[in-house]
Amino acid sequence: MTTRLLPLLALVLAACDTLPELRHEGRHVRIGTSPELELCAGTVEHMDRFIERMAAEFGVEPPTGDGRYTYYWLTREDFVDLTPCPREVAGCTLIETIYSTEAPLDHELVHLFAYDTSTFFAEGLAVAYEGLGGGMADIRPTQVKRRDIWSSLLGALWFGISYDDAGAFVAYLLDRHGIPAFQAALPKFPLVPSRARLDGVFREAFGRSLAASVADFTGERERCPHFVYDRKLMECNAPAIAWDGEYHAEYRRLAADEPDAVGPYRGDELVILRTLDVATAGDYELEIVGVPLVGGSNIFIDLALSLVRCGGCDDGEPVNFATESQRRVTLPAGRYSLRLHASAQIDTRVAYSITRVGDTTPR
Incomplete structure (x- = not known):
């Protein structure tokens, strides 16, 4: 904030x-x-x-x-x-x-x-760019039915604003009007907002009334969740996994002193960031195993692999998966953020793999 x-x-x-x-x-x-x-x-x-x-x-x-x-x-x-x-x-x-x-x-x-602007747009910008954090699942809802933009727009203080609604609306403005236009508007948004004053800024900066902009957002982007509208600057620009599109496996150490370990999020969450380019749409098997195993189960309960499709709200169906063991998923072609999650308090080894599943259609 x-x-x-x-x-x-x-x-x-x-x-x-x-x-x-x-x-x-x-x-x-x-x-x-x-x-x-x-x-x-x-x-x-x-x-x-x-x-x-x-x-x-x-x-x-x-x-x-x-x-x-x-x-x-x-x-x-x-x-x-x-x-x-x-x-x-x-x-x-x-x-x-x-x-x-x-x-x-x-x-x-x-x-x-961007700190000298209205609370709604400052917090909206921060949410639109904040990334996915350290958790396997996004902290914001992945299924959105309705957003009340008006009540948050007119909030003067941080506790009167829905951060997710603000982030979704700001992400929409960035996509529709571009960063330079939004950047120019930021210092003009009033610290004590009113419909009339906000409307004046919108007409000047975006060539569209505030009411029309909210209506456009509601019709086009209202249901877009955070893990999709977020810009994912780090997650989708991480080092790419080199693979042939059919199979990739890696065995590596996960620990807080590894040079690519980021965190500890919320005090204990370690994350490794990678990107995965999928050339061929289809089914893929994701698997992650920690070492050692005790009694046939993974003792490292914080260990997981998550996959989020890069791109935004206009790039087809969103993709957001996580697994602590093995999972088959259907992936459209495109770039993905692949994250390895572990406890920052544990020094362990992990094996993970991505395998393209061949055509299983009955003949």
């Missing part, structure tokens, strides 16, 4: 001498953590690349040197005691500094690029 700036500056100055030292140095971000918290080895690089991709989206240069962003990853107790953030949230952004109980939290990194 973003916070209004000036009333909080005194609190920040009062807290700054008790915040932890900056322990990690990236190209674009410096990170301080509560003493008992440890980042996975790939998290700083993840944040740097995310900032670079957000900067490219918005046509700006990412900060370097003394201008780098600051990120504080804190225990819940330190978050409440040392920061100006509301205690009900997981993180907040104040100018060029983030305070968070999670790392990484890409939602807050987005706020660094």
Whole structure:
């Protein structure tokens, strides 16, 4: 979430001498953590690349040197005691500094690029770009029947806004009007919204009334869920799996000190990001096994493989699968985000595979 700036500056100055030292140095971000918290080895690089991709989206240069962003990853107790953030949230952004109980939290990194605008559009932009996080399943609904855009549009404070509705609407505006037009409109959205003032911005920036824009969204995109409308900047630009389209298998270590391990999301979730290009639509067998096995079952209950189709709301049926053992899925051709999930507290080995299933039609 973003916070209004000036009333909080005194609190920040009062807290700054008790915040932890900056322990990690990236190209674009410096990170301080509560003493008992440890980042996975790939998290700083993840944040740097995310900032670079957000900067490219918005046509700006990412900060370097003394201008780098600051990120504080804190225990819940330190978050409440040392920061100006509301205690009900997981993180907040104040100018060029983030305070968070999670790392990484890409939602807050987005706020660094658009913090001086209406809460609805600031939070909508952050949700539209925040990525899929660390969980196997999206934290937002995957089946959406109806969205109440109007009640959230007119909310002046973060707790009066449906973040998912805001994200879906902002993603629609980005797709329909383009990033430059939306970027130009951001500072014009009123901090205290009204229909008349928002309508004026919409007519000027998008050449369409606010009511018409909401109606268009409702007719075209209302049911599009977050895992589809999200831009997936990291998930769909991760290193590609090299395979022949028929079979791929890999045996590897999963642990917090692996250089491509990102997290720990929510304190314990480690994620490895890859992309998978499927050239031929059809059925595929996904399998993941942890080592060792005890009594014939996998003792690493946090171990899983998830698959989400890249692209957006206009790219056909969405695809979102996860398995902790074996699963057959039907995949349209295209690019997919493949993620390996494990506990950041366990050092283990995993074997996973993707196999194209031949034609099983009875003859």
